Amino acid sequence: MRTTRTQRPPVRTRLPRAEREERMLEAAGAAFAARGFHAASMDQIAAASGISKPMLYNYFGSKEGLYAAYVERSGQALLESMRHAAPRDAPVEERLSAGVLAFLGYVDEHRPGWSVLYNEAATQGGPVAAKVAGMRARIAEMLAQIFDSDVLAHAFVGAGESLANWWLTHPDEPKEAIADQLMAIARISTRV
16 A cells, blocks of 8 residues: 655745845846846745845835845955955055056956946936945045045046946956056056
């Protein structure tokens, strides 16, 4: 005689808050990069992250809040990679060059996301634009110590963003060649 087993529903393990949040932000980043802010759906992001849609709203309040959190997280990762690209006691040109390469490495690793994030953030306004502006200001603050000039630091940030956006349409250009061009701007502007 054959016995039948009753199938139990799969046991769901509760993820730690930080891991749940990371999953949501990863799924959101992929959706925003693939579809843009407006076309990305909270339903799709919830499904991709394995989290319920109400949980997304519980964590971030709105799609704009989720986008702002993603921008903040991405900005922190970028700042950290630039900040630690070279030792603090390295010569100025070496620190600047390492920071430029770290910035371009970040752009290269996140090409679709960079395009959406920084182009859309500029046009969307609100908290997202404020987060991007805050990140730009922190990068300019780091550079002001190297250039010894707020004006040059802000100009260099703008040049870097513009060059990164140009690079998106010229992906065959090697990162090092792009970094050399940006460093040439620095050398012309100052005695770096």
